[in-house]
Each structure stands twice: as C-alpha cells, then as structure tokens.
Amino acid sequence: MAVYTEIGDGELDALLADYEIGGAIACTGIAEGVENSNFLLQTDAGMFILTIYEKRVKPDDLPWFLALLSHLSDRGFPCPVPVRRRDGGVLSDIRAKPAAIVSFLKGRWPRKPLPRHAWAVGDALASLHLAAADFGPERPNDLSVGDWRPLAERCGPGADDVRSGLADEIARELDVLETAWPRDLPRGIIHADLFPDNVFFLDERLSGVIDFYFACNDILVYDLAICLNAWCFEPDGAFNITKARQMLGAYRARRPLSRPEFDALPVLARGAAMRFLLTRLYDWLNHPEGAFVTPKNPLEYWRKLDFHRGVGGAAAYGLDF
Amino acid sequence: MAVYTEIGDGELDALLADYEIGGAIACTGIAEGVENSNFLLQTDAGMFILTIYEKRVKPDDLPWFLALLSHLSDRGFPCPVPVRRRDGGVLSDIRAKPAAIVSFLKGRWPRKPLPRHAWAVGDALASLHLAAADFGPERPNDLSVGDWRPLAERCGPGADDVRSGLADEIARELDVLETAWPRDLPRGIIHADLFPDNVFFLDERLSGVIDFYFACNDILVYDLAICLNAWCFEPDGAFNITKARQMLGAYRARRPLSRPEFDALPVLARGAAMRFLLTRLYDWLNHPEGAFVTPKNPLEYWRKLDFHRGVGGAAAYGLDF
Structure with a gap:
C-alpha cells in the first residue's frame, strides 16, 4: 500500500x-500497488487511474509499456488503455516524475x-501471447536466467540468515538451471508478473x-510457469493440481503447446520460483527500517522450487501431453 | 495511509x-484515513465509501455518528450520507468489525x-453548528479540558525526551487552562477535527x-478555535492573520458571536493546541515499531499553543469585536 508522491x-x-x-x-490515492503512486481519478469523462512512476520503473522503458498496452487494448485484450494527451503523447510529468493516465x-x-480463476488466467494468458504476437518493439527480460546469479551474489551471505545453507543451495540450483534452461522455445511478449492481485x-x-x-520478451511458456507458481499453490504450501490442470488446459485450448514447450514446464517452473525467491530475498535483506511495505517471505518460493524439482515431468501438473 | 481489513x-x-x-x-482500498479501513466502492448505483471501523472508534458511538450524518445531510449540509440497509439500519458487520456505506x-x-479556503471553512463550520442545533442525542467530548491532564499523565516522563522540560511546561499550562476555561458559552455539536484533509x-x-x-457536544466556538490552529498557520509556523480574519469573518456572518464567545477565543485556541499536542505526543511515544503510519511531530502544537499564549486578545486573530 503506497502513495509516495503528493499532487499539489x-x-x-x-x-x-x-x-x-x-x-x-x-x-483519491489508492492503497494497492507497491511500486508506484496510484490515484483513482474521476473526471467528467469517467474513471481513470493516474500513475506516477517511482524509481523502480526505468523511465526509458515507459514508452514501451504504454505502447504495449495500447497495442493489446486495440486487439480487445482487457488491459488498461493509455489515454492520449492532446499532443498525441501518453506520458506526462508531475513533480519531475513521469506519469500516465489509463482507463479504469x-x-x-x-x-x-x-x-475457475486458474482456468480464466490460463485462457487470458494465451490471449495475451497471441494479441502481442505482432507487437514489434522488444524489451529484453532483465530478470531472466542469466540475471539470477548476479542477483544472488548481491544478496550475499545474508541468505544464510534467512535459512541456514540457503546461499549454497541457491548457487547449486543456479548451476542446474543455467545448464538446463531451454534455448529454442517460442518467444514473444510475456506479462512476467501475473499474480492474483x-x-x-x-x-x-x-x-x-x-x-x-x-512485461518483456522471453520464452512464452515461462509466463505459464510463473502462473503455476502464482496461482496453483495453497496458503499451506500444497500444490493444487486441479488449478494447474484448469490453467494449462485453458491455455493450450487457445494456444497449443508444442512437445518441447510442454516438457520444459518443470524446469521453467523451477526457474520462475528462483526468480521470485531471489527478488523477495533481495527485498527482504534490503528493505529500509520502518518502510511502508512489509517484504514477503522469500522461503515460500524456496518451497515451491523444491516442489518443481521433485516432479517427474510436466504430467505432474495435471495433464498429459 | 491504511487498509487494515481485507474483504474476502x-x-x-x-x-x-x-x-x-x-x-x-x-x-478499491484507499490510502487516506489513518483510523479506519476505507474503500472506494463502485456499484450500479454510483460511487460510495465503505468504511470498516477499526479499534480507535468505539462501536457504541457509531449509531450516534451515523445519525448525525443523516441529520446534517437532511438539512443540506455537504457531508457523507449513510446508505440505509434494506432493514432500515445503517451499520453492518464485516469480519466481526462494524462497517458502514456512505455516499462518496x-x-x-x-x-x-x-x-479563500479559510473563508469557506468558517462559513461551513457555522452552517454545521446551525444545522446540528436541533439534533437531540448528545455525545460528550472525551478529549475536552478535563481529559487533558490524565492524558498528559499517561504520556509520562517521555515528554521530556521530545523536548527537555516539556512535561513540566504542559502541567503548568494545564493549571492555567483548567482555571481559565470558560464554563457558560453556547454549546452544541462540534466537528472537533476539521483539518484541511x-x-x-x-x-x-x-x-x-x-x-x-x-464530533461531540462542546462549546461551539471551541470548534472555531480548533480551525484557527488547523488552517491558519503556515508550514514554517507563522500565524497567517489573513486566513484567520477570513475564517472568523465568514463564521460570524452566518452565526454571530457573542462578546463572551469572541473574548474566549485565545484561551480556547490554547486549549485546542493543547488537545492536539497531547494526542500527538501520546501517539509519538506509543506508536508501534514499523507501523504504517508515521506519527506527526507534537512540537508543532507546542509552538501554536505558545503563539496563542502570547496574544493580547481575540483581535490578534484579525477582527475586532
């Protein structure tokens, strides 16, 4: 919950x-969203969201994000639509920070x-991948497999304060992921953060x-692997195979999976768990005293990673190829 | 900024x-309001505020507050209007906490x-006092002159950590206020917290x-004295006599002040500054580590109190009787 910038x-x-x-x-400043300042803006024309971008988003990336939203909404995908300024642009400035207005x-x-939510997410994720297929500009994923080891190293020995031996376990797991990571699966635009909220x-x-x-360009089914982590575990840590089956079934009904994509799901899911483990671990070790936002426990993702490490193949997610 | 209760x-x-x-x-959870959880609720019928009352509001007082809002809005005062349930009530329960829906x-x-804002506030405050004049039920002010010494004592010696000698200064000021506090000025419903936000x-x-x-029953011009503190000082601590003149002028154009009311303004303003000094001091000394809400510095109100202590009479607020 956060509003960092006041509007005078x-x-x-x-x-x-x-x-x-x-x-x-x-x-009205809204309490959701931890990265930016968000306001529910009511005007004569309706309801909008006004976002003031705080430091975590790179300003140079904003035109790409907003162009992607315009592209997707033009194709009927239900995402926020950037509102154009009179001069045709979609970015403004408030207090020397970039800002945008999008539809509510x-x-x-x-x-x-x-x-049923997992089904709908699988269906929407495939729609997103298809709708973005002809979006030209690319943005590399700066949190993909090659970025994890430097991030783990920036966490340093503090990982062992979270759980004894964790730093070594992460290093060994990275050895596996860097070797096993698939190199030639279909790529495209992925959301990369499609959590329930x-x-x-x-x-x-x-x-x-x-x-x-x-959002960025990466392996399409890596997005599905992120969603398996984000949607298909219960609060007690148990994997819910029913949700996974619904999600994968809905996805491939709209965008069929190739055999290599299907078979890569376990390693991609391990990688996705590693990605959230590492960013949570970094935030856990580096959050300022008294910050508004309580960091999420990174170990939830170590346990998810361990689940994916133990599965015999993608069929463990509820569907045969 | 706060949303304490999630709605499932x-x-x-x-x-x-x-x-x-x-x-x-x-x-949508909104970021303003530090006492309760507030949500901007959009339904087929329009926009509303849903409030879930957290522990600072006594549940037994809620029917009084909501009846007051209904009374005021019936008389055209621009306050939130409680929405009635099908059974005629205005209070509901969410997760064992009281909740209400009011107009946005x-x-x-x-x-x-x-x-010009100070003018409008003086005008509205008088309207509020007049519109509430025939509201029958009473709620005593539990933060009035008799409650300040017990509150100061609950703050204990910690006051001296905020500023050396503060505990003694407060005690001496309370001696003055308890003696000088006016006993027979016109009373009625006051807002008691009419700050800019x-x-x-x-x-x-x-x-x-x-x-x-x-809101509670107390001396009517005590409300005006609170507003002098809340609206008429600049961020640098300077008293803005132009704002005070606008506020008092607008108030008495709608509800004329008696001579005793006018003359009591300095002591009431000292008392109002004491009331906010003490609650801020208490919150400053007692806020939990890592709380969402950063307490406000109590010394701002010590400086305001000191200003009111130094004035020769109510004319210092910009108007002669």
Missing part, C-alpha cells in the same frame, strides 16, 4: 488541461483463487489484467 | 445483498490552504466535509 493544488488541473477528459471531480478497469482481484474478475468473469511493468 | 471473496457480495445499491463493480463526496482537500473543494467551492468521528 493546481498540479492536477494543469495536468488534465493537456488531456481531453475534462476536469477532476475527485482524485472494473472488477476485483480474487483473494482466494479457485480453479493483477487479475480482476467481475461477475465470475475475468474483467481485466493490470501491471505490465515487468 | 464473496463477503462484499454478501454485504451488498443487504442494501439496495446493486452489486459491486469495483472496490466529490472534490479534493487543499494541500496548501489559501485565505477533512474538507473537500471542487471548482473553488467547498464540496464536502468528512470524518465526523470526533
């Missing part, structure tokens, strides 16, 4: 003068995902996907 | 089934109040007053 009197009016959505009726998406993210549902239907600020 | 899947639908405002289209007020609170403006006009959870 007059600044909002000055901003909105550059758009064609009327004046502000209300602008109805719905609410599921607090306790059910198998980024997917809205309304009247039991998926109504929106938000937070594309990790 | 299905809980919102179950809650809204008790009302006649349709189903939830969106429900347009506008935005002024980050840098100007004299509780007053919304839209298109340069006051559009709403929120957060009545300190």
Whole structure:
C-alpha cells in the first residue's frame, strides 16, 4: 500500500488541461500497488487511474509499456488503455516524475483463487501471447536466467540468515538451471508478473489484467510457469493440481503447446520460483527500517522450487501431453 | 495511509445483498484515513465509501455518528450520507468489525490552504453548528479540558525526551487552562477535527466535509478555535492573520458571536493546541515499531499553543469585536 508522491493544488488541473477528459471531480490515492503512486481519478469523462512512476520503473522503458498496452487494448485484450494527451503523447510529468493516465478497469482481484480463476488466467494468458504476437518493439527480460546469479551474489551471505545453507543451495540450483534452461522455445511478449492481485474478475468473469511493468520478451511458456507458481499453490504450501490442470488446459485450448514447450514446464517452473525467491530475498535483506511495505517471505518460493524439482515431468501438473 | 481489513471473496457480495445499491463493480482500498479501513466502492448505483471501523472508534458511538450524518445531510449540509440497509439500519458487520456505506463526496482537500479556503471553512463550520442545533442525542467530548491532564499523565516522563522540560511546561499550562476555561458559552455539536484533509473543494467551492468521528457536544466556538490552529498557520509556523480574519469573518456572518464567545477565543485556541499536542505526543511515544503510519511531530502544537499564549486578545486573530 503506497502513495509516495503528493499532487499539489493546481498540479492536477494543469495536468488534465493537456488531456481531453475534462476536469477532476475527485482524485483519491489508492492503497494497492507497491511500486508506484496510484490515484483513482474521476473526471467528467469517467474513471481513470493516474500513475506516477517511482524509481523502480526505468523511465526509458515507459514508452514501451504504454505502447504495449495500447497495442493489446486495440486487439480487445482487457488491459488498461493509455489515454492520449492532446499532443498525441501518453506520458506526462508531475513533480519531475513521469506519469500516465489509463482507463479504469472494473472488477476485483480474487483473494482466494479457485480453479475457475486458474482456468480464466490460463485462457487470458494465451490471449495475451497471441494479441502481442505482432507487437514489434522488444524489451529484453532483465530478470531472466542469466540475471539470477548476479542477483544472488548481491544478496550475499545474508541468505544464510534467512535459512541456514540457503546461499549454497541457491548457487547449486543456479548451476542446474543455467545448464538446463531451454534455448529454442517460442518467444514473444510475456506479462512476467501475473499474480492474483493483477487479475480482476467481475461477475465470475475475468474483467481485466493490470501491471505490465515487468512485461518483456522471453520464452512464452515461462509466463505459464510463473502462473503455476502464482496461482496453483495453497496458503499451506500444497500444490493444487486441479488449478494447474484448469490453467494449462485453458491455455493450450487457445494456444497449443508444442512437445518441447510442454516438457520444459518443470524446469521453467523451477526457474520462475528462483526468480521470485531471489527478488523477495533481495527485498527482504534490503528493505529500509520502518518502510511502508512489509517484504514477503522469500522461503515460500524456496518451497515451491523444491516442489518443481521433485516432479517427474510436466504430467505432474495435471495433464498429459 | 491504511487498509487494515481485507474483504474476502464473496463477503462484499454478501454485504451488498443487504442494501439496495446493486452489486459491486469495483472496490478499491484507499490510502487516506489513518483510523479506519476505507474503500472506494463502485456499484450500479454510483460511487460510495465503505468504511470498516477499526479499534480507535468505539462501536457504541457509531449509531450516534451515523445519525448525525443523516441529520446534517437532511438539512443540506455537504457531508457523507449513510446508505440505509434494506432493514432500515445503517451499520453492518464485516469480519466481526462494524462497517458502514456512505455516499462518496466529490472534490479534493487543499494541500496548501489559501485565505479563500479559510473563508469557506468558517462559513461551513457555522452552517454545521446551525444545522446540528436541533439534533437531540448528545455525545460528550472525551478529549475536552478535563481529559487533558490524565492524558498528559499517561504520556509520562517521555515528554521530556521530545523536548527537555516539556512535561513540566504542559502541567503548568494545564493549571492555567483548567482555571481559565470558560464554563457558560453556547454549546452544541462540534466537528472537533476539521483539518484541511477533512474538507473537500471542487471548482473553488467547498464540496464536502468528512470524518465526523470526533464530533461531540462542546462549546461551539471551541470548534472555531480548533480551525484557527488547523488552517491558519503556515508550514514554517507563522500565524497567517489573513486566513484567520477570513475564517472568523465568514463564521460570524452566518452565526454571530457573542462578546463572551469572541473574548474566549485565545484561551480556547490554547486549549485546542493543547488537545492536539497531547494526542500527538501520546501517539509519538506509543506508536508501534514499523507501523504504517508515521506519527506527526507534537512540537508543532507546542509552538501554536505558545503563539496563542502570547496574544493580547481575540483581535490578534484579525477582527475586532
């Protein structure tokens, strides 16, 4: 929960003068989202989200993210639509920080995902991959397999304070992942962070996907492997094969998986667990005293990684090829 | 900024089934408000605020607060209107906590109040006092002059860690206030917490007053004295006599002040500064490590108190009787 940047009197009016959505009726800081400052903005033209980008997002990447959202929404994918300024641009400045206004998406993210949610996410993920297939500009994934070891090294010996021996276990697992990582699977735009709090549902239907600020070009089924981690484990750590079956089934009904893609799921899921383990570990070891945001326990992802390490093959996720 | 209570899947639908405002289209935790959990709730019928009351508000007081809001809004005062349930009530339960739905007020609170805002607040405060004049039920002020010494004693010697000698200075000031406190000025319902973040403006006009959870029966001009503290000092500590003149002028144009009320303003303003000094001091000394909410520095109110202590009479606030 976070609002880092205050909008001063007059600044909002000055901003909105550059758009064609009327004046502000209300602008309320919202508690969700830990990376940026987000405001629910009501104008004569309706409801919008105003985002002020804080330091975690690279300003140079913003045009790419916003162009991707425009591209996807043009193709009917339910994501936020950037609102164009009168001058045609989609980026503005507030207090020397970049800012954008996007459409407001109805719905609410599921607090306790059910198998039907997992189905809908698999279906939407395939739609996203297909809708983005003709998006030209590329953004490399800066949190992919080659980036994990440097990140682990930046965590340093602190990992062992989280769990004795963890630093060594991570190093050994990275040896395996770097060797086994698939090199020639179909690539494209992936969301790369499709957790439950980024997917809205309304009247039991998926109504929106938000937070594309990790989107990038990478192996398409790596996105599915991220979702297996994000949606298919219960709070007690148990893997829910019913949800996995629903998710994979819905995905491949819309975008069929090749045999190599299917077979790569366990190693990709291990890698996805490693990626979230490492960023959580880094945040855990480096969060400032008294920060607003309590870091999430990294060990949840060590346990997920361990599950994927133990499966005999992708069939463990509930479907045969 | 705070959302303390999560609303589970299905809980919102179950809650809204008790009302006649349709189903939830969106429900977003908002970052403002430090006492309760507040959500911007969009339904088929429009925008509302859903509040879940956390422990600082006494549940037994809630019917009084909500009845006051209904009374004021019936008389045209721009405050949140409690939405009635199908059974006629205005209180619900979420996760064993009391909850209410009220109308959403347009506008935005002024980050840098100007004299015109001070004028509008004086005008609205008088309207509030007049509109509440025929509200029957009473709620005593549990933060009035008789409550300050016990509160100061609960702060204990920690006050001296905030500023050397502060505990003694507070005790001596309380001796003065308890003796000088006026006993027979006109009483009625006061807001008692009318700070800038509780007053919304839209298109340069006051559009709403929120957060009545300190409202109570007390000396009417004590409310004006609170507003002098809340609105008429600059960030650097300087008293802005222009704002005070606007505020007092607007107030008495709508509700004329008697001579005793006018003359009591300096001591009431000292008392108001003491009240906020003490609650801030208590919160400063007692906030939990790593809490979301950073307590406000209590010394700001010691300096305001000192200003009021130094004035020769109410004319120092910009108007002669």
